[in-house]
Amino acid sequence: MKRIFFVSTLSLFSLLTFAQSAVDQAMLDQAKKDKEKSDKSIQDEKASAKAATWMERAQLYQNIALQYSQLDSNAAMTAYDAYKKVVELDKTKKGEPGRSAKEAQGVLEGAEGTNLYTAFVKQGAEKYQAQNMTEALKMFQMAQQINAKDTTAALYGGISAQQADKKDVAVEEFEKYISNGGTDPSVYYGLAQLYRADNKFDKAISTLERGLAKSPDNKDLKSEIVNIHLASGNEDMAINQLKELTAKDPSNVTNMVNLAILYDNSAIKQSTKIRELQEKMGASSNTMDAKKKQLEEEKGKIEVYQNEVKRITGLMKKQPKNADLKRQLDEVNQSLETTKSNVTKYEGEVSAMAAKASSGDQAAMQKEMADLKTQYSQYRDLSIDTYKKALAAEPENYDALFNLGVFYFNDAVELKREVDNMNMSEYQQRGKEVEGRVCGKFQKAKPYFEKALKVRPDEEEAKSTLENVNNILTQFTEKKVECVAE
Structure with missing residues (x-):
């Protein structure tokens, strides 16, 4: 399957990748010490029972994800789990969420001013750059849990899923991107390609049409609609689409040539159908001739068998006790009866064929032949005319x-x-x-x-x-x- 790439991918990753040279070594060392301290504190039974311990850990690991990923490439996930632990532990005497729990819940829900979503997107980008597509996908999907309405994580989740050969997930992610208001034409094009690969032509066309609603002048989307109509065997729709494109842009010789090719292909199809129908009509005539010949042969056998019966009967009068003559007479009589049955059968078949030849079936085939020839001539003329128009322009x-x-x-x-x-x-x-x-x-x-x-x-x-x-x-x-x- 052909994979799709998006120009905006590079810009996202470059924005989210922090230059290591800009990081103050002292701050990095401090972050490392704080990380070791936090990892140790959650092993302590008393400390790990406090919401404050987990809030500090959540904020620390979120910061590591944003600035010091070299310390932990999964820091965003650790921060996420720590925020959830704060929500779990921080309760008032009435059992309601405390101040820290509310703050943590706000972070988990992507409240304004919080950065956990960005932390997941950044670490997802880093995993993508490291070619770890499965883990990158997980990070982008976690980002979507925090901010389900954002298009960025859905877009790059789709790209990562496709690179990981998880086509169904890629489709889901790109659909989320579109439903959230994403407008990048390449996403609509790529999603249509995924549907097309599964022969889901209606969904592919629908996706492209949604893309055109956002980008009405995008030539790639318009051309791909034609290609999918062709892939689905719907040449008439492809022709209509190309006629529209040619009418809107008469200077586009490529569209004109493609339209001529479609007319040409349609003429060839009609020609093939004409030949097949001619063979069918000819075969029907040949079959009837063969059946008549078979009938005449069976009728000729009756006289032969009847003469043989007379001959053997005459011999038996002279040799009434000859068992072999009796056997021969039985065999000839049996063959005579079989032949008479065949004659009756073939006469019925010939009669039925004659009736069919003069019935509506033959008339229907003749009408079909006339229609096919008309269509062939129309497509042929349109093809030549369109090729010549293309050559007049170029x-x-x-x-x-x-x-x-x-x-x-x-x-x-x-x-x-x-x-x-x-x-x-x-x-x-x-x-x-x-x-x-x-x-x-x-x-x-x-x-x-x-x-x-x-x-x-x-x-x-x-x-x-x-x-x-x-x-x-x-x-x-x-x-x-x-x-x-x-």
Whole structure:
């Protein structure tokens, strides 16, 4: 899976990373001593029972997380646990929270002026820099417990989760970022990619649309909607989206070429469906012919078996006690009955096929064929027109040149298939004429490949395709086929 990164990541980490050279060594040494003292005090039964001991520890470790992480990379977590201990221990005589408990609870809830949230984010950033993504994620998630409405920890929690290959968690974190009002387009794009990887195309599209609501002019989000429509097999939606983009920005040749490609692909799909339907209709006719032949063969067997019955019966009159003749007669009679049953069965099947051929099924297939041919022509015309518009705007656009060449090349191949399927009689009647049109289409494709190769002289695909076209045209010349332009 492709991972996503955000430009703002570096700025966050640089802001939260304190230069070690700026730390006063004496203060660092004092913090170390205070840490050792605190660690020892909580082992003392009397001291550990006092809320004050835990408040001092909470504030100390929070400060270590913010300024002296080298002393404890998990200091923020220790501070968090210590604040919770203060809330637990500091009670009035009435059992209500005392002053320290209220103060600690305020810190745990991210009250204004408190820094525990920042401590978690900073240590999360440090763990991220150390490539410890799992621990970084934990720190960012703890920060969110303190301030659930902030976008920063959710954003970097999502990044860390994705780097740790915890995709589901990454999705949750990015969704939190968005629900909290985050506007970074790259997050919407990245989240859509995560949904797309799981084939959750509707959620991916919805995420991109939410991103566009925040950043209406973002081209990456708009283009990705098209890509996801294509990935989900929804080419019609992709076409509509690209038509909108092209209408809004007529100077964007890339969108224009992509739209032409979609029209082209749709024409190819319709062409494939037409061929499949033609085969189906032809197969239906061939099946009926085969069944009729089978019926005639079975009818012919009846006369053979009947003659054999007469012959064996005559012999049995002369040899009434011949057991072998009796066996032969039984076998022939059984075969005769089987054949009669087959004749009845095949007559019914032929009759049913004939009825079906003249029924609504055949009419439906003919209508479907007409509709497919209409759609094919429409997509074909739109594709050519859009490619030419792209070339009018940018005459040296490689993709438009090469793809238009491929379009005419495929046209030629499709027409050549018609020649290949001709029998000798059909070829003698019109084979040469169709071959001339095939040659004309290859000739039409050639200049586009030549121009594409001028734009990108090292493009191997254009080189090999042009070489192939030249070889084909040479064969037509050798066969003395005159190319006919259409």
